[in-house]
Amino acid sequence: MSKVMKAKDFNTSYKPSWCPGCGNFGMQIAMQNALVELGLKPENVLIFYGIGCSGNGVNFTKTYAWHSLHGRAVPSAVGAKLANKDLKIIIMAGDGDGYGEGMGHFIHALRGNADVTYVVHDNKLYSLTTGQAAPTSDKGTKTKSTPDGLIEVSVNPMALALSAGCSFVSRGFAGDANNLKEIFKAAIMHPGFSLVDVFQPCVTFNKINTFKYYFDRLYKLSDKPGYNKTDINMAFNEALTFGNKIPYGIFYQKVRDTYDSNLPQLKGQALAKRPMKVKDIKKFVQAFA
């Protein structure tokens, strides 16, 4: 009988190098607990990490892992899922990584709806590079790269995801690890592309979007009377709500066909597990005769 997994079984021998109090700690424990509660084994999970503080998590959680280039974790994850559908595939990236350099991949991956889970560590800054403005930073934010205040308005990941066809759109908070764990579990089990954007306060560089900032403003969508997460209009309404009150939880979930379910050639055994042998190409060559 296989032993019962515990969250610490997903720890590597490396101690996390994040700053004390970093939101990433809450996210890591929430993810490890979600994997345990879903009965997943390290060898059946493949996590694609971006580059940034979130990406450094590659060394701290024990699963198969791929440490990508900045902005490029999403397409690699989609490729891996198409080639081996038996793996549980998770992407861990930052907001600068995912919505800056990787924005194009984000939108197109949503359209395709491959069955992967995308967790964005959203601290509204580039932190590993010592605190420049991110695509999620609010207009006017003063940083090293925007000393006179950011001119652009921030991107809205929830509204973008809804408009691009994302079949699972959610927002978590690193300060509510238990709720985050439940969102992770729902996202991982969702058959299709699931987005979990997580407010993850950077305690070193972000003096505005702090844990307190969020505690004062966040409300749970699951507590909202009459909220129907299959109603995209309701979801859009909540996605556009940002200010004194900020919603979190699952905004939208609707199952639709995944990318691989449209490919008859992927029925049956996972592509990468099929025996690798010389292919008989005679019928294809014959077409040129």
Added chain:
Amino acid sequence: MKTKNDLSWKIGGEAGFGIKSAGMIFGKIFMRAGYEIFDYTEYPSLIRGGHNTFQLIVDTRPVNSVTKAIDILVALNQNTVTENLAELTHGGVLLYDKDKVKVSPAKVSERRIKALAIPLTSLAKEAGGDLMRNVVAIGASLALVGQNLTIANRVVTENFKHKGKSVIDQNIKALKLGYDFVKTNFQGEFFCNLSTREKNNNILITANESLALGALAAGMNFYVAYPMTPSSSILHYLAAIAEQAGIVVKHAEDEIAVLNMALGAAHVGARAMVATSGGGFSLMVETLGLASITETPIVMVNVQRGGPATGLPTWTEQGDLQFVLRAAQGEAQRILIAPGDAKEAYELGAEAHNLAETYQLPVIILSDKIIAEGNTTVPFFDTKKVKIQRGKLLTAAQLTKIKDYRRYKVTDDGISPRALPGVKNGLYIANSDEHDPYGFSEEGSANRLAQANKRARKLETFSEKMPQPLVYGNPRAKKTVVIWGSTKGVVLDAYAHLEDKYKKKIKILQLQYIWPFAKEFVASILKNSKDVLLIESNQAGQLGQLIAQETGILIKKKLLKYDGRPFFREEISEALKKF
């Protein structure tokens, strides 16, 4: 008049006139009639209009190049006469559409050619529609060279099968109208005779398609691309057969996604391939380095066109050699190979996947428009020589026996045992950061040296087993011509047509495996040569630069062409005679 059994035929008109499809039909007819074929298209990057030509060489001997001179010119529009009339050889025939094109009799006699006015558009309308003027022109051309309509009718029937019987019947009628018009109206004899020969076992194929087939034979099951001329026909071909072949073909959002997606698939055990041209390859550069440091097997095809930037989108060049050799920051290991024709593209398209998995790195295949889009006749491909070699890929059973598995274990040959995600006991990080043997990020000096040296040793290991460069002509000759890639076709064709007095003085050295570099072999040949001529389709003589870098030998005589056009056989013949 002395007749010959080869033909240089060109058809010209606007985009949308069916220039290419006419050429394809014409080529297939003569392939079936037992001839060897090579074709070449010139077209601007347009959907309608512009000047498009399709040139076809029909020969009794294998052919992989075009001549500047043409024997029959089919002009579907005035522009073809303006642009291409001067290419007609003395005694050659201009077939032109009497309904659309004017030709001055003075020009015809001055150039000592024959002009035959055919009402192509009217005859096409008579057959069922003016679009078929290209097929009428095929019928007319066949009559000129003494090829009857038996094979042509079959090829046309197959070609239009998907469009139904009435379209087939109309096209067969169009063929006959063109054929009969020439039989009735053409006075005198024509110097090309291409009557049906003994049947052979050839196929007519481009290097893009044959590369795809080679990869497929070797188990390639994951192909990702973004359209870019002249690589797109690989995508089109594989997408069309994907379901039947049981492979995934994905058109991704950009070339950065293309390579990252392919690496994700390769990482979990697929045999993955991407193809693009120089512009797309430029976008892939950072990810090429990722493949190298994570030691992920991948086959990357760059089908070159004229650069830089958008450059010459539909023309040819061998301008990316030095670029793909060094592309990516830092020192990223790769293997670089360059097929010289469609047959080599098939063989290397298969072998590249074995090399990628054996040495766990990117294998770059450098091709170019000439062979990628030019159809050629080659013997029917079989898979007898195709092998599957996956190197040190571990099975689940092998992994369970290993205590303390290290994906990036430092080994003598540089190659480390590879586990696939999903298998117990093989956990590791494929890390874009420098990493320790387990894959954990590690920036220590000793580890950095151990891992960097390990990765470099893989190429040393391969160098010892790598196939040597190819030598043609007289191996004892003291004059050496150095080539790579598609120039093989025209150089070998020109050489084959030379008189013996020239032939015996020349040998030809083709570099097919370019990196790692076959240092000793090349140095020894060049040191033992009295004279060396480098032939490349680029401005700087990039292979020459590489040879100088690796051997210290500077090749002074160079024949370089970089106007987007291929070397014509006449140019090479002249250079070889003078050499």
